[in-house]
Amino acid sequence: GDNILSPNQFGFRQGKSTIDAITHLIELIVDSLDKKTVTLSVFLDMTKAFDCVYHTILLNKLHSNGIRGLPLKWLQSYLSDRKQQVSVQNSFSRTTSLRYGVPQGSILGPVLFLVYVNNLNSKIHKGHIVQYADDTTLSFTCKSKFQVEIYAFKELNVCTQYFENINLKLNCSKTNYMVFGGSTAPFQYRPTVMLDDKVLDEVDCTKLLGIYLDRGLT
Known part of the structure; x- marks a missing residue:
């Protein structure tokens, strides 16, 4: 149910949309700029997230969220009914x-994925998360770029470990970050x-949920 899910998860939920997710992030950044603080937002990219959902972990998460008995058995059956067959030169394997994956094109698959990644929010203490299914943005707001870098370092380690524990892999080459606020002069301190x-790329513009977002919020 909807009440199980984190309020920062906007994906596949009634009354929530990609626009709501982006608006939520922009409001956070604007608030930071008004307070003359710096916000660093990391746009995390996951490799084939839906395909990597490990059924055993998912069923345990459903159980711990109060889904028991027949509903859990039905979901177990739904997941185990997914079969695969390999074809080589017109001959098929058995x-x-x-054991992995939820069907992305189904109604239930995306909802199961939301439960799978739901408790990330409770692991992050110095950052603010905005999630839309497998799109995750992690933002840190501080008085200085130096301080924001320390927060980002600690919490991204937590994030990496969290995803590793549930068989999801972050794609460093497609993950980037943006800094909002603070001087942009070349000689100014730039966070690493x-x-x-791996050192992530800093960008001036990124595509988030189909919309371009730049440092000036234009």
Whole structure:
């Protein structure tokens, strides 16, 4: 149900849309600019997130969210009914049940994914999360770029570990970040943001949920 899910999750929910998710993020940034603080937003990219959902972990999460008995058995059956067959030169392998993945094109698949990543919000203490299904933006607001870099370093480590524990992989080459507020002069301190021991690209513009977002919020 909707009451299980984090208020910062905007994906596939009644009365919530991509526009709501982006508006929520922009309001956070504008509030920070009004207070003369710096906001660093990291736009996380996940590799084939829906395909990597591990059924055992998902069923445990459903159970811990109060879904028990027949509904849980039905969901277990729904997931185990997904089969795969490999074809090589017109000969087919025997059918095997998939242990990973939720069907993205179905009504239920995306909802199950929301439950799967739902408790990330409770792990992050110094940042603000905006999620739309597998699109996750992590924002940090501080008085200085130096301080914001420290927060980002700590919480991105937490984030990486969280996703690893549930079999999801962040794609460092497609993950980038933007800094809002503070001087943009070349000699000014620029934060270095790392994910999985790799330095992320800082961008002036990014495409988020189909909409271009730039440093000037134009």
